[in-house]
Amino acid sequence: MIAEKIGLVRLSNVKWGQSARVESFNDEELSLKLLEMGCLPGVIVTIDQIAPLGCPVCIRFNNNNQLALRKSEADTITVTLL
Amino acid sequence: MKIALIGNPNSGKSSLFNQLTGLRQKVGNFPGVTVDKKSGQFKLSDNSVCTLIDFPGTYSIHPKSEDERVVLEVFTNPESIDYPDLAIIVADASNLKRSLLLFEQVSDLNIPTVVALNQLDTAQSKHITLNSSKLSRLLGVPVVEINARERIGIDGLKLAVAEQLRHKKTHQNLSFFSEESEVLADNIRKEFSMSNRYVALLQAIHSDKLTFLSLEKKQQLKEKMNGFNSQKFQSDEVISRYTDISETLKEVVIEEVAPPQTFSQKLDDILLHRTWGYLIFTAVLLLMFQAVFTLAEYPMDFIDSSFASMIELLKERLPESQLTNLLTDGLLAGIGGVVIFIPQIAFLFAFISILEESGYMARVVVLMDKLIRGFGLSGRSVVPLISGIGCAIPAIMAARTIGGWKERLITIMVTPLMSCAARLPIYTILIALVVPNKPVLGFFTTQGFALMGLYLIGFVFALLSSWVMSLLMKSSHRSIFVMELPTYQMPRWRSVLFTIYEKVLAFVWEAGKIIIAISIVLWVMASYGPGDSLQKAEDQIIAENVDLPEDKLENKIAAARLQNSYAGMFGKVIEPAIAPLGYDWKIGIALIASFAAREVFVGTISTIYSIGAEAGDKTIKARLRNERKPNGEPVFTVATSMSLLVFYVFAMMCMSTLAVVYRETKSWKWPLIQFVYMTALAYVSAWGVFQALS
Numbered sequence: 001m002i003a004e005k006i007g008l009v010r011l012s013n014v015k016w017g018q019s020a021r022v023e024s025f026n027d028e029e030l031s032l033k034l035l036e037m038g039c040l041p042g043v044i045v046t047i048d049q050i051a052p053l054g055c056p057v058c059i060r061f062n063n064n065n066q067l068a069l070r071k072s073e074a075d076t077i078t079v080t081l082l
Numbered sequence: 083m084k085i086a087l088i089g090n091p092n093s094g095k096s097s098l099f100n101q102l103t104g105l106r107q108k109v110g111n112f113p114g115v116t117v118d119k120k121s122g123q124f125k126l127s128d129n130s131v132c133t134l135i136d137f138p139g140t141y142s143i144h145p146k147s148e149d150e151r152v153v154l155e156v157f158t159n160p161e162s163i164d165y166p167d168l169a170i171i172v173a174d175a176s177n178l179k180r181s182l183l184l185f186e187q188v189s190d191l192n193i194p195t196v197v198a199l200n201q202l203d204t205a206q207s208k209h210i211t212l213n214s215s216k217l218s219r220l221l222g223v224p225v226v227e228i229n230a231r232e233r234i235g236i237d238g239l240k241l242a243v244a245e246q247l248r249h250k251k252t253h254q255n256l257s258f259f260s261e262e263s264e265v266l267a268d269n270i271r272k273e274f275s276m277s278n279r280y281v282a283l284l285q286a287i288h289s290d291k292l293t294f295l296s297l298e299k300k301q302q303l304k305e306k307m308n309g310f311n312s313q314k315f316q317s318d319e320v321i322s323r324y325t326d327i328s329e330t331l332k333e334v335v336i337e338e339v340a341p342p343q344t345f346s347q348k349l350d351d352i353l354l355h356r357t358w359g360y361l362i363f364t365a366v367l368l369l370m371f372q373a374v375f376t377l378a379e380y381p382m383d384f385i386d387s388s389f390a391s392m393i394e395l396l397k398e399r400l401p402e403s404q405l406t407n408l409l410t411d412g413l414l415a416g417i418g419g420v421v422i423f424i425p426q427i428a429f430l431f432a433f434i435s436i437l438e439e440s441g442y443m444a445r446v447v448v449l450m451d452k453l454i455r456g457f458g459l460s461g462r463s464v465v466p467l468i469s470g471i472g473c474a475i476p477a478i479m480a481a482r483t484i485g486g487w488k489e490r491l492i493t494i495m496v497t498p499l500m501s502c503a504a505r506l507p508i509y510t511i512l513i514a515l516v517v518p519n520k521p522v523l524g525f526f527t528t529q530g531f532a533l534m535g536l537y538l539i540g541f542v543f544a545l546l547s548s549w550v551m552s553l554l555m556k557s558s559h560r561s562i563f564v565m566e567l568p569t570y571q572m573p574r575w576r577s578v579l580f581t582i583y584e585k586v587l588a589f590v591w592e593a594g595k596i597i598i599a600i601s602i603v604l605w606v607m608a609s610y611g612p613g614d615s616l617q618k619a620e621d622q623i624i625a626e627n628v629d630l631p632e633d634k635l636e637n638k639i640a641a642a643r644l645q646n647s648y649a650g651m652f653g654k655v656i657e658p659a660i661a662p663l664g665y666d667w668k669i670g671i672a673l674i675a676s677f678a679a680r681e682v683f684v685g686t687i688s689t690i691y692s693i694g695a696e697a698g699d700k701t702i703k704a705r706l707r708n709e710r711k712p713n714g715e716p717v718f719t720v721a722t723s724m725s726l727l728v729f730y731v732f733a734m735m736c737m738s739t740l741a742v743v744y745r746e747t748k749s750w751k752w753p754l755i756q757f758v759y760m761t762a763l764a765y766v767s768a769w770g771v772f773q774a775l776s
Contacts, residue, residue: 028317032316034564035320035321035324038179040324041321048347051359052449053453055451056563063208063337066569067565068448068564069564070451073563073564
């Protein structure tokens with residue numbers, strides 16, 4: 001995959017404790033919700049917690065915002081690994 | 083003057099509402115929607131009285147759920163009776179960026195605003211400092227530092243509101259309009275003679291969700307929107323606003339690098355841990371049920387014996403008459419049946435409210451999401467399901483936060499299977515009758531486990547029912563899970579106490595009215611019969627038992643009279659239908675009486691069994707234990723009691739719940755299906771249990 005070569009991955013593939021920069025959203029309806037919550041392109045997110053069954057994942061950004069989202073939802077967010 | 087209180091979820095909005103209005107609040111409805119409207123009065127510094135309206139917490143004016151729709155509905159309709167003269171934006175200082183998004187949107191609707199800057203202490207603990215006077219200068223509207231929990235800054239806020247009402251200062255940022263959207267918005271604004279470009283476009287984008295628009299207008303607006311990408315407009319709007327806000331915040335906020343791990347994160351490591359997470363959640367639930375049983379026992383015993391001695395005293399003091407009997411056996415026995423459960427209900431709501439206040443409930447949603455998703459529910463369904471332990475009515479309303487219609491509907495349909503507080507009285511009495519009280523693991527007892535078992539049965543069947551429903555229902559509506567995890571915090575005890583007070587009062591008042599009314603009707607029906615049938619029965623007993631001592635004879639007479647009364651006749655009519663479940667005609671009377679409200683059951687049996695009870699059986703428990711069949715066997719055997727317990731776990735005996743389901747689904751179809759499936763489930767399982775145990 002070309003995307004992976006230049007460091008682009010899906011948020012769902014980012015491991016626990018890793019950080020990544022949000023690049024784009026592939027789902028319009030979901031993206032509006034995320035944008036309103038302050039998860040904007042360019043924001044650095046950290047995978048903070050992964051629920052015991054692997055889903056949902058909790059992400060932290062802007063130091064103090066914590067969101068829980070399903071793996072399928074994290075799948076629609078493209079990020080660059082840091 | 084009408085003042086709106088609005089802010090993000092978890093911004094401390096409700097604390098501020100309570101501080102401003104005290105206990106002078108009332109709950110009503112927003113016109114056109116079913117969302118509860120809390121409003122109250124408060125005085126400004128110049129002694130003018132304002133009405134404060136509490137709006138549901140929201141992140142944006144663009145609604146994602148039924149709850150959030152109210153904000154759009156009222157704020158874009160200057161004709162609405164709730165349209166505010168001013169809006170207080172409660173901003174979370176530790177999360178200011180997001181609070182200001184809502185601030186900008188509301189301001190652009192031409193509504194004057196005051197920013198109440200709350201949770202500065204949380205901001206400080208996160209090493210965030212900010213300059214509120216500079217923020218006020220940059221925004222152009224008053225910014226007041228408050229601490230809603232500690233009641234700090236409330237007077238300053240009132241002062242700012244009064245000042246802002248006199249000289250309205252506004253903030254406008256319409257720079258997010260592109261050339262295309264600006265032309266479109268102006269076009270709509272002129273054609274429908276609206277005053278504001280942003281209002282015009284919001285009405286057009288969300289025309290489907292606004293009830294105040296006529297069908298014709300909706301159609302016209304839709305035509306205008308042809309070919310306009312409103313999703314993109316909304317995204318661009320949010321990004322543009324955040325860029326503007328970031329510029330502002332750069333000048334007022336100093337954010338030091340936060341410590342590597344906060345207390346809240348460390349707590350999450352444990353509470354969301356793959357094994358500890360579930361173990362702790364189970365322990366929390368078990369603790370809750372045990373507390374409901376053990377701690378509530380003392381006040382309950384006290385209430386039970388107080389009522390018993392009060393009834394006895396009245397019977398001694400008052401002249402013997404039908405009126406005295408109505409007062410003691412009818413009314414007081416009924417009231418006692420309500421009052422005795424206040425301690426348990428208080429404990430239950432205390433627990434639920436602490437779970438929500440502390441932020442733990444959101445973690446439970448995360449823990450449970452994947453587990454219950456397979457059954458057709460969402461993690462968010464956990465909040466209605468857990469609140470259902472208190473009362474199904476607010477729980478079903480809480481399902482509004484679930485975005486997807488199918489998941490929301492299934493949640494509404496199965497929530498009444500969660501055992502509510504009104505079932506607790508029945509459980510308590512019957513468990514105490516048939517489950518021996520033995521200690522388990524120190525603090526816990528077998529009775530506590532039995533109680534938790536009943537709640538578990540309800541929960542398991544709620545899951546199974548939703549699984550069946552999800553197979554039967556088709557839906558194309560997608561659901562979005564994305565949810566904020568609030569920082570853990572100490573529960574606000576004032577607000578916990580207020581919740582308890584509110585719920586207990588509602589229970590005593592609402593349930594009390596029905597219970598007392600039914601107690602009186604029941605007493606009349608149990609004391610009178612068609613023609614002279616009661617007298618005949620009495621004469622017959624006297625004739626048959628000439629040599630019995632007087633008190634034994636009186637009991638026999640009372641029992642015979644009950645059997646021949648109107649109530650007894652009703653019980654006898656349905657006895658064939660309920661005999662396979664192990665119930666006699668007396669239980670039948672209680673079943674019929676509790677048809678509209680299950681909480682009536684205990685009051686009813688206590689009324690029925692106080693007629694013709696032995697003089698020594700003062701408490702309800704003792705009366706039930708000593709109740710005998712004609713052949714001398716106890717009525718409440720293990721099989722009958724268990725069958726009754728299971729029946730009440732499943733039976734849909736609550737008219738108010740059905741009414742709320744109708745309100746929330748806007749159709750009688752769903753409450754009807756709910757009533758039928760739950761009643762069938764109740765009958766079949768009670769039959770199974772009785773046959774297996776007897």
